Amino acid sequence: AYWKKKGVHCPKPVPIFGNFSEVCFFQKTVGDWLQNLYDIVHLDYFGIYIFDQPALVLKSPELIRRVLIQDSVNFINKTLAEPNHDEALSNLMFLQKDERWKAFRSRMTPVFSSKKIKALLPTLDSECRKMKAYLVRNTGILECKGICEKLMTNILARCVFGVDAHSFEEEDAEFRRISKVMFGFSWRNAVVQSMYFFMPRWAEWLRLHFIEKSIMDYLHRVYFESVKARKKYGFNKMNDLIDIIHEMESKKNSNEDIDIDSFKAAAFAVQFFFAGFETTISTISFTLHELCLNLNVQDKLRAEILASISKHRGITYDSLLEMKYLDMCIHETLRKYPVLPFLDRACNEDYTFPGSNLTVEKGTPIYVPLRAMHMDEQYFSEPQKFEPERFINRKYNEHGLVYLPFGAGPRNCIGERFGLISTKLALVHILSQFHVEKCTATPDPVVFDPKSVMLQSKVGLPMTLRLI
Numbered sequence: 001a002y003w004k005k006k007g008v009h010c011p012k013p014v015p016i017f018g019n020f021s022e023v024c025f026f027q028k029t030v031g032d033w034l035q036n037l038y039d040i041v042h043l044d045y046f047g048i049y050i051f052d053q054p055a056l057v058l059k060s061p062e063l064i065r066r067v068l069i070q071d072s073v074n075f076i077n078k079t080l081a082e083p084n085h086d087e088a089l090s091n092l093m094f095l096q097k098d099e100r101w102k103a104f105r106s107r108m109t110p111v112f113s114s115k116k117i118k119a120l121l122p123t124l125d126s127e128c129r130k131m132k133a134y135l136v137r138n139t140g141i142l143e144c145k146g147i148c149e150k151l152m153t154n155i156l157a158r159c160v161f162g163v164d165a166h167s168f169e170e171e172d173a174e175f176r177r178i179s180k181v182m183f184g185f186s187w188r189n190a191v192v193q194s195m196y197f198f199m200p201r202w203a204e205w206l207r208l209h210f211i212e213k214s215i216m217d218y219l220h221r222v223y224f225e226s227v228k229a230r231k232k233y234g235f236n237k238m239n240d241l242i243d244i245i246h247e248m249e250s251k252k253n254s255n256e257d258i259d260i261d262s263f264k265a266a267a268f269a270v271q272f273f274f275a276g277f278e279t280t281i282s283t284i285s286f287t288l289h290e291l292c293l294n295l296n297v298q299d300k301l302r303a304e305i306l307a308s309i310s311k312h313r314g315i316t317y318d319s320l321l322e323m324k325y326l327d328m329c330i331h332e333t334l335r336k337y338p339v340l341p342f343l344d345r346a347c348n349e350d351y352t353f354p355g356s357n358l359t360v361e362k363g364t365p366i367y368v369p370l371r372a373m374h375m376d377e378q379y380f381s382e383p384q385k386f387e388p389e390r391f392i393n394r395k396y397n398e399h400g401l402v403y404l405p406f407g408a409g410p411r412n413c414i415g416e417r418f419g420l421i422s423t424k425l426a427l428v429h430i431l432s433q434f435h436v437e438k439c440t441a442t443p444d445p446v447v448f449d450p451k452s453v454m455l456q457s458k459v460g461l462p463m464t465l466r467l468i
């Protein structure tokens with residue numbers, strides 16, 4: 001009745017569940033659910049109900065630009081639950097709101113400058129070399145997502161906490177166990193994380209933990225132990241997050257409105273680990289998957305990589321930025337497989353869309369069905385086809401926003417540069433030494449797992465690796 005009163009079209013809801021039953025019973029992924037709604041409604045926007053909560057879905061690229069960029073001051077918050085019942089969780093930036101988020105974000109932005117990321121390259125490179133040595137010992141059929149998980153566990157443990165995770169040497173290494181509990185499938189994760197996104201009031205009321213408390217405690221402990229060791233042996237040697245935070249601390253301006261106390265710094269370390277893990281793994285492994293299925297693209301990409309390695313006598317930060325076809329392949333992967341298939345915002349105050357009589361009330365969740373847009377023929381011809389060439393002159397967002405793998409506006413992905421450089425480096429290392437090929441277990445097309453809010457293949461991404 002809410003949307004009817006406002007004169008906003010709403011696909012027919014069912015009692016109790018509203019339009020949400022298929023996601024609620026894990027029958028469809030969030031991405032597929034929003035895409036089905038997007039495909040049947042031919043309007044700039046429409047209403048839905050998540051149980052009894054009205055939410056607005058935007059289809060028009062122009063309205064999306066308004067919400068994410070032009071009028072972003074009205075839409076600074078995400079819809080996610082705010083876990084004020086747990087201090088450690090409430091320090092995670094993507095769960096923060098209003099002034100608290102603003103202050104935290106501006107303090108953390110310098111951590112991701114190109115200079116800082118460039119300084120991390122030797123660390124990333126040495127972890128990629130360990131992966132390569134492991135792959136040389138284990139060619140044949142491999143579950144490539146599992147390999148990428150080991151790699152990112154190692155990279156993040158080093159870049160964030162300054163410790164060696166030993167994922168390639170020991171199957172049951174502690175960090176690997178932690179990342180498995182954080183991201184591996186469990187009904188607990190599926191239910192709690194879906195509730196944080198879509199039933200935030202319930203998640204707050206039930207005092208649920210987005211990340212299991214024991215894991216938070218463990219990661220805090222690792223952080224504090226690393227800081228303790230650094231105090232003893234000296235900072236600024238590892239170029240990792242702990243050194244960067246220490247450097248920021250020592251330059252601290254007393255007028256700053258946020259104090260990065262050690263508890264907040266530890267929370268940021270956890271946040272980095274959490275937000276950088278599945279996102280980067282997904283991008284590396286789906287690219288390899290598509291390269292198995294598109295051997296001409298793989299050959300072209302390998303030719304670019306080998307030429308660059310020979311020109312620069314190795315792999316450098318600048319050479320990674322120079323490889324245009326590599327960049328196009330990754331952007332095509334992020335179009336077909338955006339790890340977060342939708343964006344969410346909540347309006348801070350009642351807001352009337354200019355030129356319309358649509359007013360959304362304070363607190364109303366707003367969704368951008370970005371995967372549906374990435375698969376819309378109107379914007380991307382033959383959307384099922386993996387075609388990196390469509391990114392030759394990347395001008396998709398000229399008239400409104402249609403391509404959004406990292407979101408947009410002040411609340412976009414803070415780790416884009418780090419995610420892209422890690423993805424590029426891992427792909428260069430793998431493709432310069434191995435052919436990747438389809439095996440009988442390679443899923444084609446990929447079937448996504450409805451139990452995960454993020455886009456994940458139901459059966460992993462197995463393929464054959466063959467030394468060149």
Ligand code: HEM
Pocket residue numbers: 093094095105271272273275276277279280283334338339340343344404405406407408409410411412413414415416418419420423
């Ligand atoms: C290829 C890899 C990645 C992809 C596709 C990706 C994608 C995204 C997307 C779609 C958002 C939401 C943006 C919005 O709502 O407008 C986001 C937010 C975020 N990402 Fe990433 N991400 C990636 C890597 C990383 C990495 C490596 C980090 C490392 C720290 C990171 C940290 C974050 C954080 C902290 C936020 C929340 C920002 C805020 O609330 O202000 N991401 N990411």
